[in-house]
Amino acid sequence: MGAEAEKGYDKDLEIKRLAEALNNEDYFEFEKDGRIYVLSDAKDYNTYLKTQEVVLSTKKIGGGPDGKTIIYGLTKNEAKMLEKDPKAQGAAQKMFEGKLRGMDKDFFGVVLDSDTYFVFSSWKDVEAFKASGTATGFRDASPDGRGVVYVGAASKPASLSERFTKAQAK
16 A cells, blocks of 8 residues: 555544544534524533634534524534545534434433523434424423423423533523
8 A cells, every 4th residue: 555545544544533423412403693503512502602602613504494504513523524524514413404313312402492492301302393393391491581391301300400501501
């Protein structure tokens, strides 16, 4: 194998390694200033709440409903992967576009729709919500005064409520 072929092989191997970290345990989707934000990392969501900025992102201009721009958050590894392969996608984009499912175990998702946070512990519930636009569950109020629906819960789920409160902390 020549030096160039070996470099190509090493590059492909590195891309595969970076892609192996699926980062599909969290999902956050919200709209602000006519843009849709999609994040797959709780730390990035918390940083956004504090700074109103997504540190690492890729944009799909006109890619959302009604031609809205979608801003997909990226982890450091995903950003490195995109540097090497511009056609690659991060977990947030894959999840939003239905190419990657959320984890079956310990999944946590928040979708802000109008003035209500829909909080999920199941990716199937996120998919159903996105398909129908509605979801039922235990209703509560958030610290910022918006409504909260813990999707699928008959009573306030302690661990899910705790994760939501932690995610919303500024």
